[in-house]
């Protein structure tokens with residue numbers, strides 16, 4: 168009889184438990200401190216398929232967390248957030264127990280889609296998680312595109328959305344000069360008035376799957392379309408793209424890390440935790456090319 172090696176005895180198999188919605192899965196059996204290039208590729212294939220994945224019960228220092236992100240691509244650009252002094256790629260998503268400001272990121276969006284090269288991936292690490300509320304909603308935009316009528320698919324084909332950070336981060340925006348008492352380190356700026364075009368229907372650069380790429384947070388118009396017509400269409404699409412069949416509601420726990428694919432998901436914060444602090448650490452990862 169040969170006893171199993173301790174490492175074999177202790178090593179848990181990697182398991183993927185889908186959420187039951189069209190996107191979202193929980194991954195057990197991975198210690199994210201022990202990342203390798205081959206494990207990162209294995210995880211990449213999983214999150215490309217599941218779109219958002221959660222790793223509960225991780226024990227990472229901020230150094231380890233920032234190092235972990237580097238396995239998945241170059242760090243993303245992070246305008247309008249002041250990052251941590253010793254960790255230039257980590258921003259705090261913070262809300263204090265007694266904070267009265269409007270909830271941050273409650274509107275649907277894909278992170279920084281107003282940039283020329285928006286982040287492929289966002290990572291969040293739950294540091295302080297309230298006992299109630301604070302779920303994150305994800306809306307599967309590949310499923311939303313797939314369920315569109317053929318007429319609408321044809322109508323959107325080849326159209327470019329106009330993206331801008333102005334509704335949020337310009338001086339007149341939601342987090343601009345009128346936004347007082349917020350604990351997050353947001354830096355609003357006139358540069359948020361800039362616009363950038365992206366296809367309304369994006370072909371995912373890694374999977375080839377077609378997906379809607381627009382949001383009420385950052386899509387302010389449609390290029391070469393009369394504005395009244397564009398706004399009518401956008402409002403119709405905003406309501407459609409975040410409707411129930413496409414939603415996964417994610418519940419947090421302390422020590423949980425999530426990764427999600429901004430190219431095929433919109434997301435939105437929810438409240439319901441007044442009187443409790445909430446703190447997550449965010450890193451964005453740029454596309455590989």
Ligand SMILES: [Fe+2]
Nearest residue numbers: 272277278434
């Ligand atoms: Fe976000």
